[in-house]
Amino acid sequence: MFAYTFRRILWIVPVLLVIATITFFLMQAVPGGPFVREKDRPPAIEAAIQKQYGLDKPVHEQYITYMGNLLQGDLGISFIDRQPVDEKIRTSGFISLQIALLSLLVATVAGMTLGTISGLNHNGPADYAGVLFATVGASIPNFVLAAFLVIVFSVNLGWFDQLGWGGPKTPSEIFDPSAYDYKKMVMPVIALAALPAAYIARVTRASILEVLNQDYIRTARAKGLSERRVVLGHTLKNAMIPILTVLGPITALLVSGSFIIETMFNINGIGREFVTSIQQRDYGLIMGTTLFFALIVAIASLIVDLLYAVVDPRIRYR
Numbered sequence: 001m002f003a004y005t006f007r008r009i010l011w012i013v014p015v016l017l018v019i020a021t022i023t024f025f026l027m028q029a030v031p032g033g034p035f036v037r038e039k040d041r042p043p044a045i046e047a048a049i050q051k052q053y054g055l056d057k058p059v060h061e062q063y064i065t066y067m068g069n070l071l072q073g074d075l076g077i078s079f080i081d082r083q084p085v086d087e088k089i090r091t092s093g094f095i096s097l098q099i100a101l102l103s104l105l106v107a108t109v110a111g112m113t114l115g116t117i118s119g120l121n122h123n124g125p126a127d128y129a130g131v132l133f134a135t136v137g138a139s140i141p142n143f144v145l146a147a148f149l150v151i152v153f154s155v156n157l158g159w160f161d162q163l164g165w166g167g168p169k170t171p172s173e174i175f176d177p178s179a180y181d182y183k184k185m186v187m188p189v190i191a192l193a194a195l196p197a198a199y200i201a202r203v204t205r206a207s208i209l210e211v212l213n214q215d216y217i218r219t220a221r222a223k224g225l226s227e228r229r230v231v232l233g234h235t236l237k238n239a240m241i242p243i244l245t246v247l248g249p250i251t252a253l254l255v256s257g258s259f260i261i262e263t264m265f266n267i268n269g270i271g272r273e274f275v276t277s278i279q280q281r282d283y284g285l286i287m288g289t290t291l292f293f294a295l296i297v298a299i300a301s302l303i304v305d306l307l308y309a310v311v312d313p314r315i316r317y318r
Contacts, residue, residue: 093270095268096255104193111197115134118131118204137201138196142191146264164184170258252297
């Protein structure tokens with residue numbers, strides 16, 4: 001297991017380099033640039049700006065320079081506000097990771113709970129209620145749900161605040177209770193977690209129903225095991241594989257796809273930075289945020305693969 005994990009971690013490096021290469025040349029192929037404005041500048045000023053940031057060099061030289069800096073851990077600077085890209089990612093990425101992990105926790109607990117209840121009460125009232133939740137949750141876009149939550153719970157009832165993020169801004173504040181404002185955390189997390197929760201509920205229900213029809217479940221019941229032991233010891237554990245399979249992509253989606261929620265609630269997260277960087281053709285920030293998302297996907301995929309072996313002893317990695 002250790003050797004497999006070590007190899008997978010090493011493979012992340014060439015994967016990120018390939019993604020950086022593809023993103024770099026795709027970005028260069030798009031017309032325009034970070035300093036293109038509606039009003040034309042004098043050619044001398046335009047040339048000076050291009051030279052200052054190295055954009056006057058041939059594309060292959062820019063690529064070699066960028067990759068050399070990347071291998072040294074230097075992501076460059078933002079062309080718009082001249083701040084180091086790694087600092088912007090560190091700040092905004094930490095906020096987005098909080099939102100994503102809290103949303104993943106809520107989605108996993110709610111989805112697995114409802115899916116399990118539905119599967120164990122097949123064609124009963126609880127099953128119909130779970131299916132209804134999964135259907136409604138999968139049908140409502142998160143920005144529509146976010147607007148509904150703001151109107152009801154913020155504007156009308158005044159229970160929660162709608163602007164900003166209430167979590168810690170730096171890792172050093174994680175264990176500081178004063179760094180948390182839960183009135184600003186509830187609505188973004190619920191709005192982002194609803195769709196994944198519905199999807200997890202559907203997958204959990206289908207997996208539970210499939211496992212309940214297996215011979216070893218009937219054998220366990222025939223041996224006189226209690227229903228609780230059958231469910232906890234045999235059904236849930238064997239139904240986890242499909243659930244784990246979807247948790248990896250969902251985690252990456254929650255991190256990279258939260259820009260709508262971040263925009264609606266005025267949260268300065270990595271998703272919002274990514275969209276802004278594309279709009280402004282900020283080459284440095286585009287590259288940095290793309291590599292950040294790729295790293296999250298790679299780590300989530302690795303964790304899911306390792307959890308397979310924990311859930312199912314028959315799976316071994318060499």
